[in-house]
Amino acid sequence: MRLPYPALLAALGLAGALLFLASLLVGPAAIGLSDSLAALIHGQGEAVTLVMREVRLPRAILGAAIGAALGLSGALLQGLLRNPLAEPGLIGTSSSAALGAVLAIQTGVSAAFALALPLAALAGALASVAVLLLLSGPRGSTLTLILAGIGISSLATATTALILNLSPNPFAANEIIFWMMGSLADRSMLHVQLALPFLGLGAVLAIPAARSLDALTLGEDAAASMGVNLRRLRLLTVLSAALMVGAATAVAGAVGFVGLVVPHLLRRACDARPSRLLAASALGGAAVVLAADVAVRLIAPDRDLKLGVLTALVGAPFFLHLILRTRQEGL
Amino acid sequence: MRLVLDHLTVRRGPCPVLHDISLTLAEGEFVGLLGPNGAGKTTLLRAALGLLPAEGHSSVAALPPAARARAAAFLPQGREIAWPMPVETLVALGRPGRRPEDAAAVARAIDRLGLAPLRKRPATELSGGEQARVLLARALAQEAPLLLADEPTAGLDPEQQLAVMTLFAGLAAEGGTVLASLHDLGLAARHCTRLIVLDTGRIVADGAPRTVLTEALLAGTFGIRAHLSEGPEGLIFQPLGRVAR
Amino acid sequence: MSGFVRRSERHKGWQALALAAALMLALPAAAEVPQRVVSINLCTDQLAMLLAAPGQLVSVSNLARDPLASAMAGQAAAYPENHGLAEEVFALRPDLVLAGTYTSPATTALLRRLGVRVETFAPASDMDAVRAEVLAMGTALGRDEAARAMVAQFDADLAALRADPATGPRAALYYANSYSLGDKTLSGQILAAAGFRNVGAEAGLSIGGTLPLEVLILARPDLVISGQRYPGASRSEEVLDHPALAALGTASARAAMADRDWICGTPYVLRAVRALRAARDGLTE
Numbered sequence: 001m002r003l004p005y006p007a008l009l010a011a012l013g014l015a016g017a018l019l020f021l022a023s024l025l026v027g028p029a030a031i032g033l034s035d036s037l038a039a040l041i042h043g044q045g046e047a048v049t050l051v052m053r054e055v056r057l058p059r060a061i062l063g064a065a066i067g068a069a070l071g072l073s074g075a076l077l078q079g080l081l082r083n084p085l086a087e088p089g090l091i092g093t094s095s096s097a098a099l100g101a102v103l104a105i106q107t108g109v110s111a112a113f114a115l116a117l118p119l120a121a122l123a124g125a126l127a128s129v130a131v132l133l134l135l136s137g138p139r140g141s142t143l144t145l146i147l148a149g150i151g152i153s154s155l156a157t158a159t160t161a162l163i164l165n166l167s168p169n170p171f172a173a174n175e176i177i178f179w180m181m182g183s184l185a186d187r188s189m190l191h192v193q194l195a196l197p198f199l200g201l202g203a204v205l206a207i208p209a210a211r212s213l214d215a216l217t218l219g220e221d222a223a224a225s226m227g228v229n230l231r232r233l234r235l236l237t238v239l240s241a242a243l244m245v246g247a248a249t250a251v252a253g254a255v256g257f258v259g260l261v262v263p264h265l266l267r268r269a270c271d272a273r274p275s276r277l278l279a280a281s282a283l284g285g286a287a288v289v290l291a292a293d294v295a296v297r298l299i300a301p302d303r304d305l306k307l308g309v310l311t312a313l314v315g316a317p318f319f320l321h322l323i324l325r326t327r328q329e330g331l
Numbered sequence: 332m333r334l335v336l337d338h339l340t341v342r343r344g345p346c347p348v349l350h351d352i353s354l355t356l357a358e359g360e361f362v363g364l365l366g367p368n369g370a371g372k373t374t375l376l377r378a379a380l381g382l383l384p385a386e387g388h389s390s391v392a393a394l395p396p397a398a399r400a401r402a403a404a405f406l407p408q409g410r411e412i413a414w415p416m417p418v419e420t421l422v423a424l425g426r427p428g429r430r431p432e433d434a435a436a437v438a439r440a441i442d443r444l445g446l447a448p449l450r451k452r453p454a455t456e457l458s459g460g461e462q463a464r465v466l467l468a469r470a471l472a473q474e475a476p477l478l479l480a481d482e483p484t485a486g487l488d489p490e491q492q493l494a495v496m497t498l499f500a501g502l503a504a505e506g507g508t509v510l511a512s513l514h515d516l517g518l519a520a521r522h523c524t525r526l527i528v529l530d531t532g533r534i535v536a537d538g539a540p541r542t543v544l545t546e547a548l549l550a551g552t553f554g555i556r557a558h559l560s561e562g563p564e565g566l567i568f569q570p571l572g573r574v575a576r
Numbered sequence: 577m578s579g580f581v582r583r584s585e586r587h588k589g590w591q592a593l594a595l596a597a598a599l600m601l602a603l604p605a606a607a608e609v610p611q612r613v614v615s616i617n618l619c620t621d622q623l624a625m626l627l628a629a630p631g632q633l634v635s636v637s638n639l640a641r642d643p644l645a646s647a648m649a650g651q652a653a654a655y656p657e658n659h660g661l662a663e664e665v666f667a668l669r670p671d672l673v674l675a676g677t678y679t680s681p682a683t684t685a686l687l688r689r690l691g692v693r694v695e696t697f698a699p700a701s702d703m704d705a706v707r708a709e710v711l712a713m714g715t716a717l718g719r720d721e722a723a724r725a726m727v728a729q730f731d732a733d734l735a736a737l738r739a740d741p742a743t744g745p746r747a748a749l750y751y752a753n754s755y756s757l758g759d760k761t762l763s764g765q766i767l768a769a770a771g772f773r774n775v776g777a778e779a780g781l782s783i784g785g786t787l788p789l790e791v792l793i794l795a796r797p798d799l800v801i802s803g804q805r806y807p808g809a810s811r812s813e814e815v816l817d818h819p820a821l822a823a824l825g826t827a828s829a830r831a832a833m834a835d836r837d838w839i840c841g842t843p844y845v846l847r848a849v850r851a852l853r854a855a856r857d858g859l860t861e
Contacts, residue, residue, distance in 0.1 A: 028788035047824075051790040054820035082413035105809045169808035171752045178811055186754060186789050186815040215424055217413045218469065224382050225405035226425065226473070227396040272414035272453065302786050304753070 005276055008269050012283035016064060019290035023060035024052070026294050028301045058189045063293045064286040065192075066184075066252050069199045069244035071285020072278055074259020076206055077129075079213035079274035080237045081136070083145055084264060084322055088245040089256030091145060092128045092152030097242075097249035098179040099156040099163075100124025104250075106163050106172065114190075118198050122246035128152050129238045142326050181308030182253030184293050191251040202243030206278055209236040213274035255292075255308045257315020258285050264318060333358055333477040333508040334379060334403070338387035341371075341378050341532075349374045349385070350532040356510060358476065361503035363519035363540075364512040366529035367553055372512035373408060375529065376479050379510075380405055391477070404473035408481040410466055415453035418446055418465050425472035440472035443498070460491050467495065471502075478502065480511040484518060496522040517568040520544055520559070528552055540566050550574045609718030610672035610693070615640075616660040616683070617676035619840035620697050622648050623713040624674055625655070626842065627722050634668055644804060647836045647844035662686040672716065700841020702765040703734065709841045730843045737849045739771025745798035745859045747852075748775035748787065752803070752812035756787035763838050766845055770852030772799070789815060793824055798859055800824070801852075803835045831855050 003011065025036055031048055039048040040057065070088065077086040077093075088094045104110040104120035135148040160179055164172045212233045215223040224230055248255070262284040263277055270276035289307070292314075296305040334356040341349035349371045356362060364372050378385040380403060381392025391403045404425065412421065422440055426433045441447055444464045449457065454465050463486070470478060480499070484492040492515065499509045500522045513519045519526055519540065526543040528536040530552045536543045541559070544566075549557050558569040613628060614635045615621045621640035624633050625648050638659055639645055640652035658664050662683045665673060670692055675684050677698045684694050695716045700706050707727050714723020747767055749757045757763045758781035759774055767774050775797045779787055792800070802816050815821070837848035 027790050029790040029794045031794075047794050047796055050820050050823055051793050054818070054823065055790045055793070082411075105811065108809060111809060167808045167810070169806045169810045169813070171806065171810035171812035172808060175811050186818060188819050190819060211427060214427070217411075217416060217421070218424065218466070219407055219409050219411035219413075221377065221380075221382055221407040221409070222405060222411070222469075224396075225380050225400065225403070225407075225479075226427075227400035229396055267414065268453075271420045272416040273420060274414065302788065304786055 003269060005270065005280075008266075008280060009283060012266075012280060012287060016283055016287040016290065019287050019294065020060050020064055022294050023063055023290050024056050026297050027051070027056055028297070054188060055186070058187050058192045059184050059293070060290070061192050062184055062187050062195065062252060063290045065196060065199050066248040066255065067258060067286040067289025068282040069202065069248045069285070070255060070258040070289065071262040071281035071283075072203060072206060073241040073244045074285070075263040075274065075277045075281035076209065076213075076237050076241050077259070078263055079209075079216065079277070080234065081145065082216065083142060084267075085142055085145060085260070085319070085326065087257065087260035088125075088241065089153075089254060089258075090260065090319070091132055091149035092156055093125050093132075093241065093245045094249050094254035094256065095153040095156035095160070095180070096124040096128030097121040097246045098124070098254050099160045100246065101250040102160045102163050102179060106167055114194060118194055118247045118250045121250035122198065122242055124156070125242035125246040125249070126238070128156065129242055133234075133238070142323075177306065178253045179249075180254055181306035181312075182249075182255035183296075183304060183306050183308075184252055185304045187251060195247040195251045198243050198247030202240045202247070203282065205236050205240035205243065209233055209240065210275035210278050213237070213278075217272075217274065253306075253308065255289065255311055257308075257311045257319065258288055260322070261311075261315045261318045262288055264322065332356065332390070333360075334510070335390040336375075336379055336388070339375075339378055339389055340386040341374050341383060342386075348532050349378060351387070352534060354527065354534065354537065356477070356508050358506050358508055359503055360525055361499050361509045361523050362511070362525045362527060363523035364510060364527050364529065365514075365516065365519055366512075369531075370529040370552075371532040372529055373481055374532075376405070376481050376510070376512060380479060400473065400475070402475055403477040403479055404470040404475040406467060406470040406478070406480040406483055408485070410459075410462060412454050412462060412466070415455040417451050418454050418457070418468075419450045421454045421465055422446070422468045422472050425469040426474075436474050437472045439474075440468040443471060444468040460487055463487055463491070463495075467498075476506075477508045477510070480509065482514065483511050484513065484515060492518060500524075516544065516549075516553070516557070516570075520566040520568040521564070544568065610670075610716075612668065612670045613672045613674060613717065614658060614665050614668050614670040615674040616658060616665060617674065617679055617697070618645060619676060619699065619709075619842065620674035620713070621652065622646065622840055622842045622844070623697070623709060624717065625651050626726065627710070627713050627717055627719045629717070629719065632717060634670060635665075643836070644806060644834075645836055645839060647840070647842065647847070649836075662690075666690055666692065674713075674716065700762050701760060702762065703769065703845075705762070706730065706841040706843070706845060710843070726843060730846065733843075733846050734769065734849070737846065737853055738769055739853060739856060741768045741771050741773055744771040744773055745856060746775050746778070746795075747772040747799040747801055748792055748795065748797040749801050750787065750792060750816070752810065752816065754786050754789055754792075754815050755784060756781055756792075757784045758782040762841060762845065766838060766848045767801075767852065770849045771856050772852065789818060789820060793820055796824075799829045799831055799855060801831045801833055803838075804832055829855070829859060 029051060035048055036052055038044045040052040043049045074087050078084055100120035100123050101117055104116045110117040131152060132148050136144040161176050164176055212228040215226045215228045220230055263281045266280045266284050267277060270280050292307055292310045295310055296307055299305055332355055336352050336354050339352040340347050366372050377383050379389045379391055391399055394402055423437045426436045446468055483495050496518050502509055523540060526540050527534060535552055536548050544559055549555050554574055556571040556574050558571055560567045612634045613632055615624045616637050618639040621636040635658045636652050636655045638657040641649050643649040673687055673692055673694045675694055675696050677696045687694050697709055700709050710727050711723050714720045749763055756776035759777045760782045764774050775795045776787055779791055837844050
């Protein structure tokens with residue numbers, strides 16, 4: 001039995017909405033259901049309102065938006081490179097974005113000019129995708145894609161570690177784990193304001209690319225003969241993915257595997273059409289990251305367990321499974 | 332005229348790989364593009380479609396991208412199918428519109444290639460021959476007056492090869508135009524209305540099959556000896572052996 | 577911010593006392609009294625500088641010169657610095673090396689194998705431990721007299737500063753990464769000595785751990801005490817600038833305290849207690 005596409009989107013959206021609510025209601029401070037909602041909506045109870053509106057709401061919004069961005073950019077990059085292993089974390093986009101963000105913070109540019117943080121992360125993400133395309137060619141063969149990804153992310157992670165270790169701030173040196181694993185703990189509305197415009201712009205740029213990605217299923221020549229402007233498509237996809245991965249990483253660190261697992265799970269339900277997979281992966285990504293962020297708070301309420309730890313625990317086995325399958329298919 | 336190429340030249344680095352090609356394809360023609368490996372067949376097809384930069388003029392390449400898709404359909408050699416799309420969805424890629432006539436065109440293409448029973452199957456799970464038919468159906472769904480096909484019979488069993496050639500001949504008989512690069516001179520001689528032979532990037536012969544496939548051309552361009560005779564169902568081509576070029 | 581505590585005047589008394597102690601030449605040149613002492617730990621650096629006879633202390637660690645971490649950065653500048661590496665320490669030909677119990681065991685083991693006497697000092701977790709540290713350092717340096725005098729002075733000063741925490745205002749120690757401290761820590765004891773109830777302890781922390789921002793907000797502390805900001809930037813410290821924490825400021829005062837007076841169990845913890853007392857008085861006025 002298979003869900004029709006609109007029903008699939010509705011189901012994913014509903015799951016996302018419920019998890020958004022769960023994200024608002026779960027936290028180390030035990031606040032009753034009605035109290036939380038009353039505080040959130042009507043502002044009843046000063047301290048509780050502060051918690052709901054300034055601590056939990058931004059966290060839930062960022063969880064949904066970043067999850068959507070990661071799912072969507074995974075689906076986009078896979079469509080462009082025609083490879084199910086193309087994922088922002090695996091191909092080094094996230095770690096390069098993190099490098100950009102760390103540079104902006106450590107040089108003090110982001111303190112003087114807040115937008116410098118997402119912009120620097122965007123630049124890092126763009127540079128990594130450009131290098132990847134140079135290394136692996138227009139259709140990323142699995143081998144070159146993964147090898148180039150290992151190279152790019154090792155370099156970016158090492159440089160990030162170097163910068164943090166050289167920082168005069170004693171806390172900075174211990175932050176490499178955050179940039180590698182990601183967390184939504186203690187994010188504020190300031191981060192929402194910073195990230196959302198970039199995430200939104202990235203998502204909007206993905207829309208005109210959708211149909212062209214369908215045609216690209218048959219290869220570049222076939223797509224071009226069907227009227228696809230390949231240069232425009234590449235530009236749109238790369239810019240869109242870089243905007244989303246950059247902004248997401250700038251505020252939440254590198255959360256891996258969402259862009260791998262979500263499109264993989266939803267592909268069949270979308271008739272393997274990249275255009276349909278985009279919207280579905282965005283909704284699915286939001287649900288997955290919200291769920292993971294609820295889970296980290298339930299598993300270790302007082303530990304700040306990193307979000308990426310959970311997504312990697314679930315995602316890495318998927319990755320290995322996909323490698324096995326692509327090997328069997330001789331890709 | 333369905334396709335006009337005028338002094339088309341493609342260079343890779345300084346040396347031309349396609350040299351000053353001029354030709355005209357009219358409606359109702361099924362043209363076989365022949366030549367040994369590396370003669371420039373694929374380059375000619377891609378240049379004619381505007382898929383690679385070329386000097387000179389191609390009437391299709393000169394069109395804006397959307398109009399190009401209406402003027403010509405292209406079946407590339409690679410037979411790439413990146414995702415496990417159901418057959419019907421994949422064929423519909425050739426006709427992405429949502430009007431009733433788009434759906435009708437997709438249905439016609441599926442019927443024409445006998446894909447109805449495979450309609451819901453993921454294309455990546457089909458056999459090579461079935462995949463070739465699916466991809467051909469995709470190109471046919473475009474219902475463009477001109478079809479360019481790069482080695483459409485490669486890798487197919489004899490029955491499927493014949494089916495493809497018959498289909499192309501049928502398209503031409505209905506008033507369509509087909510330009511297909513082919514390696515099988517026998518199939519080309521039997522089914523095509525016209526043959527164009529390329530050698531090292533130049534047209535060395537162009538005309539009706541019996542006038543093109545001369546002993547001298549077969550020896551000079553392909554390095555073979557062959558016997559050519561008129562059979563009840565058309566020209567019969569019988570290779571006999573290699574010759575020193 | 578009204579509740580902001582100004583750093584108290586540098587307290588000169590202890591230096592004067594140390595100097596006086598150093599000038600007492602009553603000690604016999606016993607064989608066990610070390611003549612070349614090297615300290616490789618921030619806290620032993622400070623205790624040794626307070627108690628050592630002139631010329632007895634040969635080198636202190638580079639951390640002792642860091643004005644953010646060390647209460648005696650100025651004095652430390654007078655000593656050659658070391659980086660706690662066995663090789664450079666051994667090259668100083670010490671007859672006693674002072675280290676922390678958390679100093680790399682590889683370093684202390686290597687020094688001991690090379691025949692150097694190494695004394696380790698545990699981090700102090702309450703006021704009694706401060707007394708014990710001072711006395712232990714006195715013994716290690718052969719300066720028991722000076723150490724006893726210093727403890728007496730410490731006790732007198734502490735008694736003068738002490739306030740009852742039972743009825744006092746509620747304060748939260750809140751650092752980078754939402755880290756907070758409970759009662760069984762030196763910082764918690766400093767807080768108690770100054771007459772504050774500890775919100776971290778109320779939230780269930782006995783040593784140290786994460787105090788989630790939302791728990792802090794709901795606890796509504798009268799005072800939120802944070803460490804001094806370090807140069808450069810870090811994501812870990814961003815939580816200290818969280819808008820929700822700023823919004824809390826209408827009800828809760830904020831105070832930034834110099835870490836250097838809180839880190840080590842030396843008599844300088846009294847500076848922290850004194851600063852907190854001033855803050856408490858400001859709150860209860």
